[in-house]
Amino acid sequence: MTVKTVKSLNIDIKHLCRVEGHGDIRIRIEDGKLAECTWAVVETPRFFEVMFRGLSIEMAPILAARICGICSISHSLASARAIEQALKIRIPEPAQKLRLLAMHAETLQSHSLHLFFLVAPDFLNVPSAIPLMQTHPEVVETAARIKGFANKAADLLVGRSTHPMVIKIGGLTQVPRKIQLTELAKDLDATIPYLWKALELFKKFNLPDFVRETEFVSLKGAGEYPFIGGDLVSSDGVSRKEDEYLAMTNEYIVDFSTAKMTRLSRESFAVGALARFNNNYDLLHPKAKGAAEVLNLRPGVHNPFFYNPAQLVECIHVVYESKNLISELIDSDISEFSSPHTVKECEGVGAVEAPRGILYHCYRINEEGKIENSDCVIPTNQNNANIYYDLKKLVEESVAQGKGEEEIANLSQMLIRAYDPCISCSVH
Amino acid sequence: MKYLGITLKRPKVGFFDFTGCEGCQLQIANKEENLKDLFGLVEVVNFREISSERRDDYEIAFIDGCITTDSEVARLKKIREQARILVAMGACACLGGVNNLRSRFHLPDVVKEVYDGHPIDTGPVRKVAEIVPVDIELPGCPISKPEFEWLVRHLILGIKPQFPRYPVCVECKQQLNSCVLDMGMMCLGPVTRAGCNAVCPRNRLGCWGCRGPSEEANLESLMEILKEKGFTEAHIAERMNFFNAFSGILDNDR
Numbered sequence: 001m002t003v004k005t006v007k008s009l010n011i012d013i014k015h016l017c018r019v020e021g022h023g024d025i026r027i028r029i030e031d032g033k034l035a036e037c038t039w040a041v042v043e044t045p046r047f048f049e050v051m052f053r054g055l056s057i058e059m060a061p062i063l064a065a066r067i068c069g070i071c072s073i074s075h076s077l078a079s080a081r082a083i084e085q086a087l088k089i090r091i092p093e094p095a096q097k098l099r100l101l102a103m104h105a106e107t108l109q110s111h112s113l114h115l116f117f118l119v120a121p122d123f124l125n126v127p128s129a130i131p132l133m134q135t136h137p138e139v140v141e142t143a144a145r146i147k148g149f150a151n152k153a154a155d156l157l158v159g160r161s162t163h164p165m166v167i168k169i170g171g172l173t174q175v176p177r178k179i180q181l182t183e184l185a186k187d188l189d190a191t192i193p194y195l196w197k198a199l200e201l202f203k204k205f206n207l208p209d210f211v212r213e214t215e216f217v218s219l220k221g222a223g224e225y226p227f228i229g230g231d232l233v234s235s236d237g238v239s240r241k242e243d244e245y246l247a248m249t250n251e252y253i254v255d256f257s258t259a260k261m262t263r264l265s266r267e268s269f270a271v272g273a274l275a276r277f278n279n280n281y282d283l284l285h286p287k288a289k290g291a292a293e294v295l296n297l298r299p300g301v302h303n304p305f306f307y308n309p310a311q312l313v314e315c316i317h318v319v320y321e322s323k324n325l326i327s328e329l330i331d332s333d334i335s336e337f338s339s340p341h342t343v344k345e346c347e348g349v350g351a352v353e354a355p356r357g358i359l360y361h362c363y364r365i366n367e368e369g370k371i372e373n374s375d376c377v378i379p380t381n382q383n384n385a386n387i388y389y390d391l392k393k394l395v396e397e398s399v400a401q402g403k404g405e406e407e408i409a410n411l412s413q414m415l416i417r418a419y420d421p422c423i424s425c426s427v428h
Numbered sequence: 429m430k431y432l433g434i435t436l437k438r439p440k441v442g443f444f445d446f447t448g449c450e451g452c453q454l455q456i457a458n459k460e461e462n463l464k465d466l467f468g469l470v471e472v473v474n475f476r477e478i479s480s481e482r483r484d485d486y487e488i489a490f491i492d493g494c495i496t497t498d499s500e501v502a503r504l505k506k507i508r509e510q511a512r513i514l515v516a517m518g519a520c521a522c523l524g525g526v527n528n529l530r531s532r533f534h535l536p537d538v539v540k541e542v543y544d545g546h547p548i549d550t551g552p553v554r555k556v557a558e559i560v561p562v563d564i565e566l567p568g569c570p571i572s573k574p575e576f577e578w579l580v581r582h583l584i585l586g587i588k589p590q591f592p593r594y595p596v597c598v599e600c601k602q603q604l605n606s607c608v609l610d611m612g613m614m615c616l617g618p619v620t621r622a623g624c625n626a627v628c629p630r631n632r633l634g635c636w637g638c639r640g641p642s643e644e645a646n647l648e649s650l651m652e653i654l655k656e657k658g659f660t661e662a663h664i665a666e667r668m669n670f671f672n673a674f675s676g677i678l679d680n681d682r
Binding site for chain 1: 446447448449450451452453454455457458460461463464467472475476477478479480481482496497500525526527529530532533538539541542543544546548549550569570627628630631632633636663666670
């Protein structure tokens with residue numbers, strides 16, 4: 001069989017669907033050569049860094065949530081943590097545990113939304129999850145059960161799954177009653193079988209065969225798979241303290257995108273489920289490791305389409321970890337959940353692993369407790385350059401393999417979707 | 429579909445996001461257990477966040493986010509021409525929302541600071557009603573799914589929805605919550621339109637006014653009470669300006 005390479009090709013996708021926010025793909029091939037290949041974020045900026053300026057610190061976690069409708073709990077927590085680090089506030093242990101539990105609920109909610117609603121339609125050949133209600137009711141049922149549990153947990157722990165109310169500087173505004181935690185544990189147990197159903201579904205999907213070596217950046221787990229605070233690490237061997245985040249991100253501006261890009265040891269790096277998995281595999285729950293094996297996912301994987309199996313592995317991890325956390329909370333005194341604070345002139349950084357990767361908030365606070373300056377570095381910003389270089393390689397290889405325009409357009413969209421970009425968040 | 433022997437129309441609807449966090453759209457995609465029923469009542473022809481299908485024959489348009497660029501203005505006007513009913517959804521679309529916090533600063537300086545001189549398409553923050561006529565405003569940050577479903581039922585039956593005009597306090601008292609104002613927290617519940625089931629005071633946060641002012645909101649009296657409790661005028665103004673809910677009623681300068 002002879003491979004006929006495409007001589008010319010023009011792909012122009014405006015406002016890529018089934019992703020959060022607005023991004024365009026432009027691919028042009030002339031005389032068999034790649035003339036243009038861009039992933040352009042065209043989201044309109046909201047200038048959150050400016051919005052924070054002059055506000056009382058108490059307002060920061062509430063405003064931070066509004067950066068993103070999907071990962072508002074992560075933003076709220078990164079914001080509260082940055083201020084707590086600045087003012088050297090130690091939050092009580094029950095509050096730490098409940099915050100982590102809320103993070104787990106968000107990870108589960110966000111990953112399952114992405115896997116079932118945004119990714120699965122590609123593999124089941126439908127334009128959206130809506131027709132799945134007729135064609136694959138069992139898939140929709142599985143998604144509804146998993147997401148339903150995650151939403152219920154967030155409602156109980158932080159008030160609601162989008163724009164939480166309970167996270168405040170120093171801890172939480174309130175804690176659930178033990179009887180509610182017991183109910184939550186029961187719901188969790190009833191959810192577990194659906195996770196294994198999800199595993200059965202996703203293991204059948206044939207992921208595109210594509211590899212591009214990259215650097216993976218995440219929090220470095222100390223004793224447990226990391227979600228809130230700690231040291232920063234890259235798979236190329238860079239290690240930094242949380243407040244040295246700027247040395248990890250190195251943001252720069254390109255003229256075709258309103259989202260900034262980042263680099264570290266190479267031209268680009270990647271964050272998110274696959275980065276956490278690759279950098280902290282040993283700390284995963286045994287059940288999650290078992291799921292990884294079923295999905296053919298091993299640490300050190302450099303195929304970006306494996307972001308999706310890594311997300312499912314993390315869903316299983318957070319559910320089993322949540323089970324332990326809930327029983328610890330039920331068995332302990334949780335009456336202390338907030339520490340007082342006094343304001344002073346200071347600066348602090350909060351890093352958390354949001355569903356799409358490591359997220360940093362940094363604030364400078366004046367002696368009146370007002371925010372003088374702020375900086376937020378979003379996971380999708382950090383992935384943008386990596387997506388850009390992946391896309392280039394994917395298109396070049398596809399052309400060389402003789403793939404047609406439709407297939408290349410399809411693969412390109414699936415690649416970007418695999419990263420689960422959160423575009424409005426990245427432009428903020 | 430029939431209801432009480434009457435054949436109901438299944439209107440074509442579109443969802444369109446502008447400058448915002450997309451949290452309002454997420455509320456609709458959320459709570460899948462009744463999504464099937466909801467999508468049985470309406471035909472979704474345009475919802476980019478969750479579907480690759482895009483058609484422009486919608487009768488009802490749901491708009492979320494505020495409007496900041498010329499291209500957004502043009503897109504919104506085109507949607508208005510097509511839609512029989514246009515719904516502004518969420519605090520950004522209805523009020524401008526938190527985005528207005530940036531309006532305290534000179535926009536060219538803001539762009540220069542964040543993008544270091546790179547050309548960026550942006551403009552002043554405007555709510556949807558500043559650009560096109562809005563038929564219905566669905567308030568909240570984010571909107572609540574039950575209220576959205578309630579609105580959809582009204583639209584299908586052709587009944588004009590009547591949103592609560594009384595303040596959040598009414599719903600808070602109905603739930604027998606302890607009053608967070610009495611506990612010493614700031615709360616805008618006495619002057620904010622109800623319909624949220626007092627979800628923030630119930631979670632010990634106090635109300636931030638995301639749904640806009642209630643009817644005959646007595647701001648002066650609330651200011652007096654808050655000052656008696658030791659809050660400064662600047663602190664109260666900061667809270668009231670957060671969602672831009674009381675602009676025009678309150679001096680924006682701090």
